[in-house]
Amino acid sequence: MPVMPAHHFSKEEAEAAFWAKVTIGRSGECWPWRACRDKDGYGWAWFGDKMRRAQQLAWELHYRKPFPSGMSGLHSCDTPPCCNPVHVWPGTQADNVADRDRKGRHRYGLPTKPQMDRGEACWNAKLRNVDVATMRRLVHEGWTQKRIAARFKVSRAHVSKILSGRLWKHLPA
Numbered sequence: 001m002p003v004m005p006a007h008h009f010s011k012e013e014a015e016a017a018f019w020a021k022v023t024i025g026r027s028g029e030c031w032p033w034r035a036c037r038d039k040d041g042y043g044w045a046w047f048g049d050k051m052r053r054a055q056q057l058a059w060e061l062h063y064r065k066p067f068p069s070g071m072s073g074l075h076s077c078d079t080p081p082c083c084n085p086v087h088v089w090p091g092t093q094a095d096n097v098a099d100r101d102r103k104g105r106h107r108y109g110l111p112t113k114p115q116m117d118r119g120e121a122c123w124n125a126k127l128r129n130v131d132v133a134t135m136r137r138l139v140h141e142g143w144t145q146k147r148i149a150a151r152f153k154v155s156r157a158h159v160s161k162i163l164s165g166r167l168w169k170h171l172p173a
């Protein structure tokens with residue numbers, strides 16, 4: 001039986017997939033990220049081979065340059081999931097604290113680690129349901145997790161999580 005190849009996204013496709021998960025409004029409005037969010041409401045997106053902070057990726061794609069290293073994507077609008085690039089500015093932890101104090105805002109901190117509990121929302125750009133079904137079939141055919149990881153270009157730990165059901169719980173086994 002032929003094995004389905006892993007999906008490879010071009011940069012254009014990856015960008016389109018990113019913006020498809022943003023509710024793009026008018027220029028001055030907030031553009032919320034609709035997919036995976038962490039407990040503080042910040043968006044996370046798979047892009048290339050990395051999990052990225054959605055608002056920083058929006059800034060990079062809009063301004064066509066890498067986000068300044070060591071900086072966090074702070075929001076002038078105080079709306080964590082917002083991906084309107086003009087509402088995002090690169091700042092440090094100290095900037096964030098000063099900004100928060102100036103605005104009397106104590107509700108939001110800096111972005112935290114994403115919650116990886118919702119398969120489709122968080123991992124959609126990396127693997128699709130069909131890939132997961134294929135992985136499970138390959139296990140039944142005797143493939144090792146290492147070989148599957150190489151085939152799908154993901155980490156062996158990620159394959160392990162998927163196969164043990166800690167990700168993609170909603171899919172039938």
Ligand SMILES: [Zn+2]
Pocket residue numbers: 029030031075077078079082083084087
């Ligand atoms: Zn905003």
